[in-house]
Amino acid sequence: MIPSSFEYMRVSTVAEAIDALRHDTDAKVLAGGHSLIPAMKLRLSQPSKLIDISRIPALNFIRDRGKYIAIGAATTHGTIATHKTTVQKLPLLAHAASMIGDVQVRNMGTIGGSIAHADPAADWPAVLLAAGATIVVEGSTGVKKIPASEFFVDFFTTQLGEGELITEIHVPEPTVGTYRQAYAKFVQPASRFAIVGCAIQFELKDGVISNAHVAYNGVLACAFRDAAVESSLNGQPLTEATIENAASKAGAGSNILSDNFASAPYRAHLTKIYTKRALQSCLA
Amino acid sequence: MKIPIKVLINNKEVKTMVEPRQLLVFLLRDQLRLTGTHIGCDTSSCGACTVHLDGNAVKSCTVLAVQVDGRSVHTIESMAGSALHPIQEGFKEEHGLQCGFCTPGMIMTTANLLRTCPNPSEHQIREALEGNICRCTGYHNIIKAVQYAADKLQKEVKHV
Numbered sequence: 001m002i003p004s005s006f007e008y009m010r011v012s013t014v015a016e017a018i019d020a021l022r023h024d025t026d027a028k029v030l031a032g033g034h035s036l037i038p039a040m041k042l043r044l045s046q047p048s049k050l051i052d053i054s055r056i057p058a059l060n061f062i063r064d065r066g067k068y069i070a071i072g073a074a075t076t077h078g079t080i081a082t083h084k085t086t087v088q089k090l091p092l093l094a095h096a097a098s099m100i101g102d103v104q105v106r107n108m109g110t111i112g113g114s115i116a117h118a119d120p121a122a123d124w125p126a127v128l129l130a131a132g133a134t135i136v137v138e139g140s141t142g143v144k145k146i147p148a149s150e151f152f153v154d155f156f157t158t159q160l161g162e163g164e165l166i167t168e169i170h171v172p173e174p175t176v177g178t179y180r181q182a183y184a185k186f187v188q189p190a191s192r193f194a195i196v197g198c199a200i201q202f203e204l205k206d207g208v209i210s211n212a213h214v215a216y217n218g219v220l221a222c223a224f225r226d227a228a229v230e231s232s233l234n235g236q237p238l239t240e241a242t243i244e245n246a247a248s249k250a251g252a253g254s255n256i257l258s259d260n261f262a263s264a265p266y267r268a269h270l271t272k273i274y275t276k277r278a279l280q281s282c283l284a
Numbered sequence: 285m286k287i288p289i290k291v292l293i294n295n296k297e298v299k300t301m302v303e304p305r306q307l308l309v310f311l312l313r314d315q316l317r318l319t320g321t322h323i324g325c326d327t328s329s330c331g332a333c334t335v336h337l338d339g340n341a342v343k344s345c346t347v348l349a350v351q352v353d354g355r356s357v358h359t360i361e362s363m364a365g366s367a368l369h370p371i372q373e374g375f376k377e378e379h380g381l382q383c384g385f386c387t388p389g390m391i392m393t394t395a396n397l398l399r400t401c402p403n404p405s406e407h408q409i410r411e412a413l414e415g416n417i418c419r420c421t422g423y424h425n426i427i428k429a430v431q432y433a434a435d436k437l438q439k440e441v442k443h444v
Contacts, residue, residue, distance in 0.1 A: 102415025
């Protein structure tokens with residue numbers, strides 16, 4: 001399969017990328033290309049031009065800025081999985097990154113590309129929702145900081161506007177010891193996308209859960225936090241009974257996805273199972 | 285419109301013209317006749333097209349040739365010297381292949397693993413090869429082949 005024809009330009013600064021996007025509204029941004037190139041090979045996407053941002057140094061970094069860790073949009077999943085800062089300070093992100101695709105995909109695919117594409121089965125959207133991340137977006141009118149909870153709006157649809165570029169992802173550093181985090185997923189064995197994924201973060205003080213974030217991917221048209229599951233956890237002790245109760249609340253929504261890999265009732269069932277598994281991994 | 289690229293392929297500088305939509309695997313196979321890199325699924329699932337880009341395993345069916353401009357690519361053809369590479373030898377000795385279609389990709393991914401993890405556990409080998417699909421062997425002999433190569437490479441390191 002070969003994509004339709006397009007022009008290619010490689011840019012070396014964010015300003016150049018934004019300028020190029022403004023001049024061609026049918027242009028697309030290329031980072032690792034592991035969401036975009038498959039879509040182009042299937043001709044689901046036929047951009048007039050690709051603007052290659054993969055070599056912009058300002059988009060390729062992981063930095064501790066005190067209250068939060070900043071991750072450049074063109075950072076690969078493989079780097080996030082192995083970088084000292086993410087491994088030590090954002091173990092949820094490092095762990096989730098190591099579960100994306102396979103080693104070859106992780107060596108090319110980027111966090112910014114994945115969230116811009118917003119595949120409902122992708123891992124990052126649920127993980128960033130659970131971690132309370134903020135997406136930094138730059139366009140010709142300036143810089144915007146969008147909470148992950150507002151960023152993902154529908155099937156392959158985000159708050160990213162025309163001519164805008166994701167530049168950074170900011171993730172608050174959880175206080176080690178009081179926070180529990182987990183990501184568990186049921187994997188499609190060829191693509192290694194999630195059929196259902198569940199990302200969890202909560203505080204545990206004196207054995208009691210508070211500030212629970214429970215987010216899912218693969219279940220609805222876009223990643224989402226489930227308030228019913230979260231409220232069943234807040235104020236409760238971290239016990240098997242609490243976990244059973246929370247899992248029973250999961251997968252209750254309508255419009256659950258259905259495809260040749262998993263029907264809607266099966267996905268609803270998996271949603272409960274993976275809620276339980278993610279929470280159980282926090283017991284230790 | 286074709287654009288010029290300059291790539292180091294198996295340590296040799298290659299200057300050529302490519303259409304922006306040219307995939308790396310077609311540059312290797314059709315233009316440069318390096319046909320050891322295979323096209324299996326063409327959807328970045330099977331790993332038969334795995335090559336190294338600046339030393340890291342990638343799937344060349346999902347990389348554009350223009351993306352590797354100015355960078356270094358190694359294919360299966362770079363592995364053997366006058367004798368087989370220890371990883372190739374491992375696949376031969378341990379019957380790590382039957383039809384052989386997936387083998388170049390398996391070997392390139394194994395090389396990526398053994399560079400970062402010279403003495404992997406069976407679990408680490410299976411995890412590292414998640415992105416390489418074999419339809420003949422059932423994987424057990426592939427695991428043995430990787431273990432053979434890891435042992436041999438470590439012995440070679442000790443001799444040096």
